[in-house]
Amino acid sequence: MKTIAEILALSTTFLAEKGVFRPRRSAEEILSLILGVKRMDLYLQHDRPLIEGELEAIRPLLKRRAAGEPLEQILGEIEFYHCRLAVTPNVLIPRQETEILVDLVVKKLNERPLAGKTLWDICTGSGCIGLGLKKALPQLSVSLSDLCPKALAVAKKNAEANGLDVDLRQGDLLEPFFGEAADFIICNPPYVSKNEYEALDPGVRDFEPKGALLGGERGDEFYERLAREIPPFLRPGAQIFFEIGEAQGKAVQEIFHSLPWRQSRLLKDWAGKDRFFFLEIE
Numbered sequence: 001m002k003t004i005a006e007i008l009a010l011s012t013t014f015l016a017e018k019g020v021f022r023p024r025r026s027a028e029e030i031l032s033l034i035l036g037v038k039r040m041d042l043y044l045q046h047d048r049p050l051i052e053g054e055l056e057a058i059r060p061l062l063k064r065r066a067a068g069e070p071l072e073q074i075l076g077e078i079e080f081y082h083c084r085l086a087v088t089p090n091v092l093i094p095r096q097e098t099e100i101l102v103d104l105v106v107k108k109l110n111e112r113p114l115a116g117k118t119l120w121d122i123c124t125g126s127g128c129i130g131l132g133l134k135k136a137l138p139q140l141s142v143s144l145s146d147l148c149p150k151a152l153a154v155a156k157k158n159a160e161a162n163g164l165d166v167d168l169r170q171g172d173l174l175e176p177f178f179g180e181a182a183d184f185i186i187c188n189p190p191y192v193s194k195n196e197y198e199a200l201d202p203g204v205r206d207f208e209p210k211g212a213l214l215g216g217e218r219g220d221e222f223y224e225r226l227a228r229e230i231p232p233f234l235r236p237g238a239q240i241f242f243e244i245g246e247a248q249g250k251a252v253q254e255i256f257h258s259l260p261w262r263q264s265r266l267l268k269d270w271a272g273k274d275r276f277f278f279l280e281i282e
């Protein structure tokens, strides 16, 4: 019988030969999942022999990873801004940039009283933005919306699993909120252009939903729609936060130029790239 250390080494070699990015990390995560232990325990229990049933459970997951499936989809969940979130092929895998956006918004909103204020997370996917914000700022009344019913079902499951009381709505952009207005609107819409989509890493293009990635021919079409459609949905002094593509800063600023704003700012991610757009309405 082979030990944990031996299987870890063999699995890492197998994944490396298949060209998997960070093969050891993938092997560790898959072994940890199947053995029901933390990654650190793989090393503390390195000489524990694995039984055939465990090996049988590990093999198909290694094959999926070798075929390029994202680790997060294989594991089925991720940690995001103090929430544990299920991830399925129907939702975008929440990215680190998006966690930075949530952190920026938390720091900004923390400065003011929030009781009775409403926040909408449009294009919610897994629910990561709205759920992270509800967890950090529980006084806010938070709504999550998405066009895709399957994505919204994941967001609902994530809200329940994290004990977060949010409102869920299905529909096209702002349509589910017709006749209402919000204090804060956050959106990470699909923003990849057609050419960028074709050039995406196959691990993203072949496994994550096209409808979560492709923004249109140019990529900035969702921002154009939002700029046109958003005004009646804003309370006085409302704040809007968007995630944007790293090359879209100027275009998005221009798109929103005609709104009556008090403050408008492009904010950068940790790599120093324009990644977030913030607007405060008069």
Ligand SMILES: C[S@@+](CC[C@H](N)C(=O)[O-])C[C@H]1O[C@@H](n2cnc3c(N)ncnc32)[C@H](O)[C@@H]1O
Binding pocket: 091, 092, 093, 094, 095, 098, 122, 123, 124, 125, 126, 127, 128, 129, 145, 146, 147, 148, 151, 171, 172, 173, 188, 189, 190, 191, 211, 212, 213
């Ligand atoms: C880039 S993903 C963002 C998911 C999540 N908010 C995140 O940050 O990880 C975009 C999401 O927008 C949704 N979507 C696409 N078109 C939409 C539309 N017309 N109205 C509402 N949601 C839409 C997709 O289903 C997808 O869940």
